Amino acid sequence: MWSGAIPPSIMALHSLRALSLSFNMFNGSLPNPGLCELKRLQELDLSQNNFEGTFPPCLNNLTSLKLLDISDNLFSKTLSSDLIQSLPLSLEFIDICHNNFQGLFSFSSIGNYSKLEVFMLTGYNDRLQVDAQYPKWINLLxxxxxxxxxxxxxxxxxxxLFYQQKLRVIDLSHNKLKEKFPIWLLQNNSNLKFMNLRNNSFVGELYLPSYEIRNMVWLDLSNNHFTGKLLEDFGDKLLGLQYLNLSQNQFEGALPSSLGNMRDLVYLDLAFNFFSREVPNELLVRCCKLKHLRLSYNRFNGQFFSSKFNLSTLFHLELNNNEFTGSLLNVKLETLEILDVSDNYFKGPIPTWANQVSWLISMRNNSFEGQFPCQQPMSTLLLFLDLSHNFLFGPLPSCIDFTSIVEIHLEGNKFTGLLQNFLPNFSSSLSVLNLRENSLSGVIPDLIGTFINLKLLILGKNHLKGSIPKTLCLLENISIMDLSSNSLSGTIPSCFQNLTFGVMKNDGETLVQDQLQILNEFTDENHIYGHLIKKNLDLVVDIMAVGLNEIYLVDKNRGSSYKGSILNFMSTLDMSCNDLTGEIPQELEKFTQIRALNLSHNQLTGSIPVTLSRLSMIESLDLCCNNLSGNIPPELTNLNFLEIFNVSYNNLSGQIPKKGQFSTFEESSYEGNQFLFEPSLEKCCITNIKTPHLESLASNVTKGKWYEVDLLAFRACFFPTYVIFFLLIVSLLYINPHWLKVPLYFISNINYLLNLSFFNKLSC
Structure with a gap:
């Protein structure tokens, strides 16, 4: 591989007809006017380098030049009409894709290039735009x-394009086209082999010409807004198709049985639509060349693996997120590299051929049962294994080869046994180990510390016991660790300060990417796009990658499943629901990037460390149901991202902070602490015991001051009551006059005593 500048000695080759410097590391600007001295040059290929600046205007002197390829470089100047018109009119092939050009490109600038047959141009960060209109007086040759x-x-x-009649390849992908399917492109160009309209906004139903489109090999209409059903004769009109991608649209209804007539089909992608009913048997029986089949995220149902299933050469099969039923025992797919049947209704044992899948196995959220078949070792190339949320039991699969595997998801089953019997002594590739919600027993083995690239360790909801091994402190790349809901005891190792719980990098996305390449299907006879260099138009399209992380975590007081790129922004330590003792280590202050820390439901003692105020990125802090004492450090109010804070049911005392985020937390965050009080109340305890007096007082406080009286209501009640009482007394005395003597006698005695007291004072 060459690097640096183009050797000046090449410029002395005046008779040179073809020059290819592609796939090197040449950099700098193009020699000017060095290349322009090669007057007989017909083909110039500078692709896949690091050239920058712009190409020399003097290339116009190369009057014999037919092919120019400067794709995949760093050219960044304005793509002006003058710059384009400086190229020789003899050009037949121009590829200026994947650069940093900017400005506005108009096709009128190449209107005089009568020999031009291939033109390739791609944008970069919206810096380059194309003028789709052109003056009608310009004659495009x-x-x-x-x-x-x-x-x-x-x-x-x-x-x-309305006037183009010889198109074999048309690619308008990743634009903003919002119109109906351009059926006229097919009608005007009978030799069209490749059409790519991916990632636009095409709308409406997909209509095809009334006749068979014989030459079409590749059709990609994915990621648009097409609706309706596929035509019943869809497959009959595209009999020669090898690649069909209709994914990420809004197609609906049943698949037409005519798809089974597309006998040359190699790749079929119908994922992310609203297709329903059963997959037609004609497709599963006749399309024997299929290697890549994606039907995921639809509404298909019925038995996919019927007795007539005949796709024995499949490399890539994705059926996930449908309503398929039945078992996998009726077929034998020994050539599979990717198998995803997750989120369906499959049941029965896992077939023995499954452990020969070489890249990815995903069977989560089904009803598979029994033990995983380990009659023979699994593939040494396996990267991703997901058997989660089924009814598998027995020991963990012993036939997993840890040589290259990156992710293992076995949560939500009934696996039993000791963890140390499952894990190897060392693994340099394992990044995710998820064994949550099983019945594993024993201790956490020390050898986990040798998994140097482990980023997600999920062991929650098992029957693990013993202390937390200090070897976990060696997992310097860890981002999520869940040890919750076990019977772990002892203290939290202070060496956890070595764990930064940093946010994951380049994880949570896709794990396995595949490519499909159909060579030389789109070049003209005898490599017309390159006489000497033989520049073939080889089109390589990335298949949608599979193998997304999906992790269940209890975060912010609720359990949720997190999937895909969201995991890039999560970092969690969960040791809740154990029997941990001792104090919270001061060293946890080193978790400056952690988003969630859960130490609840343990037997931790001591005070809340002030150093937790240095967890600047934390969003959830749960310390409830322990034996913590002391006050809540006011320094915690500096945690600006804190959304969940829970210290309930401890022995805390003192004043509750009410600054910053702490002013938003409810009373439930503090209940069960008898000596905590609000700043506005003088040592009024926050407790879960509520007396009627306090409840009444609280009710009155919310409505106003307790001593305030409504005078209008008081008068309306008092005077009628007074009148009724007076009339009642008068009536009683009238009925029985004898009762009148009692109060008169009482008054007479009082009067006698007062007079006697008065005369006694006078006599003194």
């Missing part, structure tokens, strides 16, 4: 055979 205009923010199909 070219007739393209291949046109690629990708990622250019096009909002309408270029007008000149």
């Amino acid at each position: 070219f007739q393209f055979k291949a046109l690629i205009l990708s990622d250019l923010s096009l909002n309408s199909i270029p007008q000149f």
Whole structure:
């Protein structure tokens, strides 16, 4: 591989007809006017380097030049009309894709290139735009055979395409086209082999010409807004199709049985639509060349693996997130590299051929039962294994090869046994180990500390016991650790300060990526796009990657499943619901990037460390149901991202902070602490015991001051009551006059005593 500048000695080769410097590391600007001295040059390929600046205007002197490929470089100048028109008119092939060009490109600038057959241009960060319109008085002389205009923010199909009759390849992907399917492109170009309209906003139903489209090999309409059902004769009109991608649209209804007539089909992707009913048997029996089949995220049902299933050469099979039923015992797929049947209704034992799948196995959320078949070792190339949320039992699979495996998800089953009998002594590849919600017993083995690249360790909801091994402190790349709901005892190791719980990098996304490459299907006869260099138009399209992380965590007081890129922003330590003792280590202050810390439901003692105020990124802190004492450090109010804070049911005392985020926390965050009080109340305890007096007082406080009286209501009640009472007394005395003597006698005695007291004072 060459690097640096282009050797000047090449410029002395005046008779040179073809020059290819592709796939090197040349950099700097192009020699000027060095290349322009090669007057007989017909083909110049500078692709896949690090050239920058712009190409020399003097290339116009190369009057014999037919092929120019400067793709995949760092050219960044404005792609002006003058710059384009400086190229020789003899060009037949121009590829300027994957650079940093900017400005506005107009097709009128190449209108005079009558020999031009291949033109490739892609944008970069919306810096380059294409003028789809052109003045009608300009006569565009070219007739393209291949046109690629990708990622250019096009909002309408270029007008000149209405007059193109020789197209074999058309790529308008990753733009902003919002119109109906351009059926006229098929009608005007009978030799069209490749059509890519991916990632636009095409709408409406998908209509095809009334006749068979014989030459079409590749059709990609994915990630648009197509609706309705596929035509019943869809497959009959595209009999020669090898690649069909209709994923991420809004198609609905049953698949037409005519798809089974597409006998040359190699890749079929119908994922992320609303297709329903059973997959037609014709597709599963006749399309024997299928290697890649994606039906995930639809509403298909019925038995997919019937007795007539005949797709024995599949490499890639994704059926996840449908309603398929039945078992996998009726078929034998020994060539599979990717198998995803998750989130369906499959049941029965896992077939023995499953452990020969070489890249990815995902069977989560089904009803598989029994033990995993380990009659023979699993593939040494296996990267991803997900058997979670089934009814598997017995010991953990002993046939897993830890040589290259990256993720293991076995949670939500009934696996038993000792963890140390399952794990190897060392693993340099394992990144995710999820064994949550099983019946594993014994201690956490020390050898986990040798898994140097482990980022997610999920062991919650098992029957593990013993102390937390200090070897876990060696997991310097850990981001999520869940040891909750076990019977772990002892103290929290202070060496946890070595764990930074940093946010994951480049994880949580996709694990396995596949590619499909159909060579030389789109080049003209005898490599017309390159006489000497033989520049083939090899089109490689990435298949949607599979193998997303899906992790169940209790975070912010609720249990949720997290999947995909969201895991990139999570970092959690959960040791709740154990029997841990001792104090919270001061060293936890080193977790500056952690988002959630849960130490609840243990037997921790001592005070809440002030150093927890240094967890600047924390969003959830749960310390409830322990034996913590002392006050709540006011320094914790500096945690600006804190959404959940719970210290209930401890022995805390003192004043509750009411600054910053702490002003939003409810009383339930502090209940069960008899000596905590609000700042506004003088040592009024926050407790779960509520007396009627306090409840009445609290009720009155919410309505106003307790001593305030409504005078209007008081008068309305008092005077009628007074009148009724007076009339009642008068009536009683009238009925029985004898009762009147009693009060009169009482008054007479009082009067006698007062007079006697008065005369006694006078006599003194």
